[in-house]
Amino acid sequence: MAQRITQQQWRRWTDWPLAGLAVVFLIAYSWEVIGELRGTARDVSEVFEWIGWTAFAIDYVVSLALARPRWRWFYTHLIDLAIVALPILRPLRLLRVASAFILLQRHAGTQFRGRIVVFAVGGAALLVYVASLAELEAEYGHGGRIQTIGDALWWAIVTITTVGYGDVTPVTVIGKLVAVCLMFGGVALIGVVTATLASWIVERVSEEEQAEEQVITALQFEELREEIRALRHQLEKAAETPEE
Amino acid sequence: MAQRITQQQWRRWTDWPLAGLAVVFLIAYSWEVIGELRGTARDVSEVFEWIGWTAFAIDYVVSLALARPRWRWFYTHLIDLAIVALPILRPLRLLRVASAFILLQRHAGTQFRGRIVVFAVGGAALLVYVASLAELEAEYGHGGRIQTIGDALWWAIVTITTVGYGDVTPVTVIGKLVAVCLMFGGVALIGVVTATLASWIVERVSEEEQAEEQVITALQFEELREEIRALRHQLEKAAETPEE
Amino acid sequence: MAQRITQQQWRRWTDWPLAGLAVVFLIAYSWEVIGELRGTARDVSEVFEWIGWTAFAIDYVVSLALARPRWRWFYTHLIDLAIVALPILRPLRLLRVASAFILLQRHAGTQFRGRIVVFAVGGAALLVYVASLAELEAEYGHGGRIQTIGDALWWAIVTITTVGYGDVTPVTVIGKLVAVCLMFGGVALIGVVTATLASWIVERVSEEEQAEEQVITALQFEELREEIRALRHQLEKAAETPEE
Amino acid sequence: MAQRITQQQWRRWTDWPLAGLAVVFLIAYSWEVIGELRGTARDVSEVFEWIGWTAFAIDYVVSLALARPRWRWFYTHLIDLAIVALPILRPLRLLRVASAFILLQRHAGTQFRGRIVVFAVGGAALLVYVASLAELEAEYGHGGRIQTIGDALWWAIVTITTVGYGDVTPVTVIGKLVAVCLMFGGVALIGVVTATLASWIVERVSEEEQAEEQVITALQFEELREEIRALRHQLEKAAETPEE
Structure with a gap:
């Protein structure tokens, strides 16, 4: 029934929030890598990274659940799974920022x-x-x-x-x-x-x-056809007139 | 007579098997170079390299025999001779893998x-x-x-x-x-x-x-010509009618 | 009233003198950097640099005063302000030479x-x-x-x-x-x-x-239309003639 | 009178010989630089370089003498003078080989x-x-x-x-x-x-x-014009016929 949401609807609802989260993730990640934070500050940035990771993981699971046909989506999105599952690919999570960028651009x-x-x-x-x-x-x-x-x-x-x-x-x-x-x-x-x-x-x-x-355009072409049609009507009238 | 096979037929029969051999040759060569194999493993990879070389050599000789005119083919395929004959150009034999790649692509x-x-x-x-x-x-x-x-x-x-x-x-x-x-x-x-x-x-x-x-297309052009032809037939009829 | 000069007029009056000053500035700057001048020579080159800087500063202030709407010009010309105000961006003043170059080219x-x-x-x-x-x-x-x-x-x-x-x-x-x-x-x-x-x-x-x-051109198209018009006039005359 | 040869004729006579000399010059120069020749061999290669240089110098003088207007040719060929006159630009004489190459290509x-x-x-x-x-x-x-x-x-x-x-x-x-x-x-x-x-x-x-x-071509256009002309002649005949 119409109760079931589709993957498209899920995308429409989550695109902007996830893009925002990606930007937050980028800032937290920058903070951690550049600042080599210690103590509380580091904890805060790690909290934001975990929020980002959790959101991406939930998005992956829900997208997979809503996808039709599901196995095809799974095979064509192995890279998404790898980004979420493998800690070594953590930098690739920053690619989500790219999707924020693409979203912005589409609305330009x-x-x-x-x-x-x-x-x-x-x-x-x-x-x-x-x-x-x-x-x-x-x-x-x-x-x-x-x-x-x-x-x-x-x-x-x-x-x-x-x-x-x-x-x-x-x-x-x-x-x-x-x-x-x-x-x-x-x-x-x-x-x-x-x-x-x-x-x-x-x-x-x-x-x-x-x-x-200048090359001839469709507009000029239409003018020419109109001219020929006018000629034809005139000829039809001329053919009728002598009969009178 | 039709019994003699041509170079084209030879190509059609041998293209895929040679491409497969090239891939085997690539794997054997990789194994040898990367693994620096010793003992039996090395012997096995060398056997595959020799099979590859023999196949390429036979292909060269048969292609030369079937080529018409033979001398022209010889002159324009000196590079093939060099790849088969000179041990120092052994890496170039890997170029046969490229032909496998080209074959695949042609069928895409x-x-x-x-x-x-x-x-x-x-x-x-x-x-x-x-x-x-x-x-x-x-x-x-x-x-x-x-x-x-x-x-x-x-x-x-x-x-x-x-x-x-x-x-x-x-x-x-x-x-x-x-x-x-x-x-x-x-x-x-x-x-x-x-x-x-x-x-x-x-x-x-x-x-x-x-x-x-939009530029005028051949299809639009045909429409215009039809219009003029119709006009001409009408004129022919009009020219006949007053005589009655 | 018409007494107030516009920014365009100011540009027209100052473009060439400022371009000339930029070239002088470039020569003075080259002299200072390359020659590592000492004593009088250095003073002379610094005088020219100061003349250049003063001219660019005056140009910035007058342009800002004449701009309509002023704040928009200010926001879109922050880089010009930075070049004039920050000593560290001094090399960027040489970009004014580029404007001399663009002026020359426009007149080519x-x-x-x-x-x-x-x-x-x-x-x-x-x-x-x-x-x-x-x-x-x-x-x-x-x-x-x-x-x-x-x-x-x-x-x-x-x-x-x-x-x-x-x-x-x-x-x-x-x-x-x-x-x-x-x-x-x-x-x-x-x-x-x-x-x-x-x-x-x-x-x-x-x-x-x-x-x-060869693609059909607008000129050829006009020839064709003339032909059709001539045909039409002939037809009009032909339609009138039998009435006589 | 027609006795005076023009620069074009001089070019036509000397292009191929000078191109040949350039190749000889290139070989002699290669021999000297690569081989670091000593004794007789070096003398031979130097002789060829001198022959090349003499030929280029004569070509420059004759071209200048035949050029009209002479001063304009002089100004636009200062680089040729420099190549002939300055020993330090000797490698640039090899550029004459490029002209041999361009000649060959023009005839391809x-x-x-x-x-x-x-x-x-x-x-x-x-x-x-x-x-x-x-x-x-x-x-x-x-x-x-x-x-x-x-x-x-x-x-x-x-x-x-x-x-x-x-x-x-x-x-x-x-x-x-x-x-x-x-x-x-x-x-x-x-x-x-x-x-x-x-x-x-x-x-x-x-x-x-x-x-x-497909875009309409000039050929198709001509077909259409022929059709219209035929129509016109038919109309002229039709206009004459009723008068009989």
């Missing part, structure tokens, strides 16, 4: 290319920040040269732009996995920047040329 | 841009893995910093994304040749990613604009 | 793609030079390897092309902030170069094909 | 995009080789790590692909100038590869779509 409602630019700038900034946090947590105290959030941010920007000086590099396995994500993020960033510029230049150049040589 | 049958994406992702992953294996084999025990498959994979990804930290670099000549392939692979990867994005953005933007200003 | 009046090329080449050259100056000032005497203008220029070009050898890297916080600007400038440079080439190749290829299969 | 006569690919591959290979030679000559014996042609080639490829490990970097000023050319060559290479791919993908995708929605 601008032109397609404008949205691409917002997505590239915001996505790159978020990726750099989250990767820096995760990198700092992974590398801190393991003998590498990434020991402050400043080092981590510097390293992340050197990596995402594919400059890669090599003055600061990760030495742990998790640190290197985070680096790999940033590197491919960098290739994607170059791709998006270039492609958006290319699209814009192609359009501007073709506009410059269309002033000279 | 999707849209052009979808196939490009699959090709770029799969090709980059395959290139990184095969180059890591070849690099590890070339560098192992020569004093460089690539001494485990982890080092090799890290180095390969740093190289293909053109980040190039320089914390891990090849020191042997063969290792550097493998690196050169990866570097140009990286330039190609950036190119494919960017070009695919550009094509997609250009299309989406032009769709947004076509809603306003 | 060529084709769109030509302007993009000029903008990319000139912008990259200016960015490399200004970043080198700012980097040298930030790093000089802080133990890093950027100690001469030659080091700084070498480092800037290695960075903007995203090569990133890492033989010369900034060690101070301000030096790293300058580096981040250059890196993103490099991503933008690759983007502009590629996009301009892509636009040019797409155009040339489509020209090659249009020789075979 | 293929499709536009095919020519771009040939140009990018050939140009990159030539740039890497010539830059390696010039780098080796500049760096040899100056304490850097580029001491063999192998080092130089490895460094050149690491640089042109913008990977930039930093394990081998130039230490001399001339070496760094050569490096700067290679870096911008690398940005251009990425640009050309990406732009060609983008052009190809855009074309293939639009071909896939044109099967569904």
Whole structure:
């Protein structure tokens, strides 16, 4: 019956609260990683992380329960299960912040290319920040040269732009996995920047040329058809007139 | 007479079995390089490598025998001869795995841009893995910093994304040749990613604009021609009627 | 009344003088940073820098006074205030040189793609030079390897092309902030170069094909409509003639 | 009178011989730089370099003499004068090999995009080789790590692909100038590869779509105009007939 809620309804109800929780989670996580908090402050930030984790876990279980067909959803969302279940993938929980970002963007409602630019700038900034946090947590105290959030941010920007000086590099396995994500993020960033510029230049150049040589449009075509129809009616009348 | 088989028939019969052999060869080669096998295990992996080599050699000889004109095929397939004949080019035999990958893709049958994406992702992953294996084999025990498959994979990804930290670099000549392939692979990867994005953005933007200003299509054109033909027949009838 | 000048008028009067001052400022700043001037020479260069700063400050105050609505201009020009008010952002005053460059370009009046090329080449050259100056000032005497203008220029070009050898890297916080600007400038440079080439190749290829299969233009369309109109007038005359 | 030859005729007579000389110059230069020749062999290679230089100098003087207007040619060819007159720019004489390459390509006569690919591959290979030679000559014996042609080639490829490990970097000023050319060559290479791919993908995708929605062509347009003309002649005949 109509009493049963669907997965879509669940999504609509929980999207914004979960996005908010993701931002809170990001702040708590930042606080913990950057500030190396001790005592009460650390407890508070851990409480927020646990609230975030609990909310994501409940969301996973409810989404799975509401999904139709359930097994297909399970197979296509194994990554969600891994993020919730494996403590080592904790940084990936920050990806929920990305969903907050995507939600915001969907409600911005601008032109397609404008949205691409917002997505590239915001996505790159978020990726750099989250990767820096995760990198700092992974590398801190393991003998590498990434020991402050400043080092981590510097390293992340050197990596995402594919400059890669090599003055600061990760030495742990998790640190290197985070680096790999940033590197491919960098290739994607170059791709998006270039492609958006290319699209814009192609359009501007073709506009410059269309002033000279304009392609026929559907509107002009309709004008022509109207002309021919008028001609036809005139001919019909002319064919009737001599009979009188 | 029709008894003689052609090169095309030979290809059709041997493509899939050889692709399968290439995958077996890749696994055996990985096993040998990564595991540094000793005793029986090593013998088994070498047996599989020899089976792979023998199959490729037979394929080369039969293809040459069936080729028309034979000398032209010989000249345009010197690289195949080198891969089979020179032990130093052994890593290149792994390229046969690429042909398995191409076969799979050909049978996927999707849209052009979808196939490009699959090709770029799969090709980059395959290139990184095969180059890591070849690099590890070339560098192992020569004093460089690539001494485990982890080092090799890290180095390969740093190289293909053109980040190039320089914390891990090849020191042997063969290792550097493998690196050169990866570097140009990286330039190609950036190119494919960017070009695919550009094509997609250009299309989406032009769709947004076509809603306003639509170009005339062949279908609309046919409608217009029909209208004119109808007009002509009417005129012919009108020209006959006054004579009555 | 008409006595009150508008912000546009102010811009028109001050654009060229301020651009000239920016160039003088750039020369004085270069002289100070590169030459490490002592005594009179240093005093002279500082006088020019102060003249530049005073002019920019006056321009900021007058622009703010003339802006309508004033608060909106204030919020959208916070960066201009920061450049004038904070001594640490002194290198950013060199950005006024960029406005001189943009003014020059606006008066060049060529084709769109030509302007993009000029903008990319000139912008990259200016960015490399200004970043080198700012980097040298930030790093000089802080133990890093950027100690001469030659080091700084070498480092800037290695960075903007995203090569990133890492033989010369900034060690101070301000030096790293300058580096981040250059890196993103490099991503933008690759983007502009590629996009301009892509636009040019797409155009040339489509020209090659249009020789075979040409799209109908608005001009041809008008010819066709004229033909139909002539037909219509003939028909009107034909319809009148039998009545006589 | 017609006795005076023009600059165009001079070009037509000397293009191929000078291109050949450039190749000989490249071989002699390679021999000298790579082989560090002593005694007779070195004398022979120097003789060829001198022949090359003499030919380029004569070509410069004759071209200047034949140019109209002469001063404009002089101003726009200052770089040619510098290459001939300054011994330090000797490596730039190798650029004449590029003109041999361009000549060959012009006579290949293929499709536009095919020519771009040939140009990018050939140009990159030539740039890497010539830059390696010039780098080796500049760096040899100056304490850097580029001491063999192998080092130089490895460094050149690491640089042109913008990977930039930093394990081998130039230490001399001339070496760094050569490096700067290679870096911008690398940005251009990425640009050309990406732009060609983008052009190809855009074309293939639009071909896939044109099967569904085909734009009207000039040929179809002509068919339509013929139809209307036939209609008009019929009408003229119909208008004459009733008069009989």
